Amino acid sequence: MASTDVAAEVKAQTTQVEEPAKVTRHQEVGHKSLLQSDALYQYILETSVYPREPEPLKELREVTAKHPWNLMTTSADEGQFLGLLLKLINAKNTMEIGVYTGYSLLSTALALPDDGKILAMDINRENYDLGLPMIEKAGVAHKIDFREGPALPLLDEMVKNEEMQGSFDFVFVDADKDNYLNYHRRLIDLVKVGGVIAYDNTLWNGSVVAPPDAPLRKYVRYYRDFVMELNKALAADPRIEISQIPVGDGVTLCRRNY
Numbered sequence: 085m086a087s088t089d090v091a092a093e094v095k096a097q098t099t100q101v102e103e104p105a106k107v108t109r110h111q112e113v114g115h116k117s118l119l120q121s122d123a124l125y126q127y128i129l130e131t132s133v134y135p136r137e138p139e140p141l142k143e144l145r146e147v148t149a150k151h152p153w154n155l156m157t158t159s160a161d162e163g164q165f166l167g168l169l170l171k172l173i174n175a176k177n178t179m180e181i182g183v184y185t186g187y188s189l190l191s192t193a194l195a196l197p198d199d200g201k202i203l204a205m206d207i208n209r210e211n212y213d214l215g216l217p218m219i220e221k222a223g224v225a226h227k228i229d230f231r232e233g234p235a236l237p238l239l240d241e242m243v244k245n246e247e248m249q250g251s252f253d254f255v256f257v258d259a260d261k262d263n264y265l266n267y268h269r270r271l272i273d274l275v276k277v278g279g280v281i282a283y284d285n286t287l288w289n290g291s292v293v294a295p296p297d298a299p300l301r302k303y304v305r306y307y308r309d310f311v312m313e314l315n316k317a318l319a320a321d322p323r324i325e326i327s328q329i330p331v332g333d334g335v336t337l338c339r340r341n342y
């Protein structure tokens with residue numbers, strides 16, 4: 085079925101229970117998760133997420149919404165999920181690759197104990213600076229060690245340092261998708277046994293199931309094959325247990341087994 089047909093079918097289904105809504109990036113290529121209903125997604129946000137969202141995080145979300153690249157931000161429901169996950173695994177020493185204005189960074193910083201740490205990397209400091217006042221307001225800036233620059237050379241340095249091997253409880257990867265497998269090759273040594281690596285965007289706008297002729301935006305098409313290759317590689321990697329969760333744009337949790 086062509087993607088436009090799928091989108092039309094989805095639209096027909098969802099409009100039975102809601103007002104006609106703008107086409108979301110989930111609907112754009114027509115995958116069939118429950119949350120293709122905008123109304124259900126709004127229900128989750130309004131019932132379970134926004135009422136629990138700390139004020140500085142809300143402020144950071146609102147500031148980010150005005151930024152031209154705001155599509156890159158982690159959604160509020162995913163931020164809440166990551167925060168809960170960190171508490172469930174008692175994470176203390178963590179890493180984030182891909183900060184942008186810091187929504188996921190602040191969500192996770194708030195979930196860490198006062199002496200918790202996040203090594204945060206991004207090639208762009210300007211965007212991080214936009215969110216920094218809210219991170220400071222939330223009283224968690226002392227947990228964050230922000231490094232400006234590409235993540236790969238930093239990871240290479242860390243892997244060489246024996247003390248850093250197996251030292252991270254949690255890593256959130258949300259950056260250049262064409263490097264995810266390169267990150268994985270290094271992170272598997274840096275995360276502790278029993279620790280978790282979370283790869284973001286593993287459903288990549290639903291494009292992982294788009295037919296070859298689907299009208300995808302250029303950057304979606306470019307990264308699609310990398311994301312699909314990553315998904316296959318993670319599924320075949322015996323060193324990890326995985327679960328691919330349809331929150332946000334898809335997040336794959338990997339627990340290091342050995």
Ligand SMILES: C[S@@+](CC[C@H](N)C(=O)[O-])C[C@H]1O[C@@H](n2cnc3c(N)ncnc32)[C@H](O)[C@@H]1O
Nearest residue numbers: 157158182183184187188206207234235259260
């Ligand atoms: C999707 S955004 C991150 C969103 C962020 N997690 C949030 O919650 O808003 C991707 C980020 O990865 C950064 N990035 C791209 N290539 C990178 C690289 N090689 N190393 C580090 N960061 C990179 C970009 O500058 C951008 O800020």
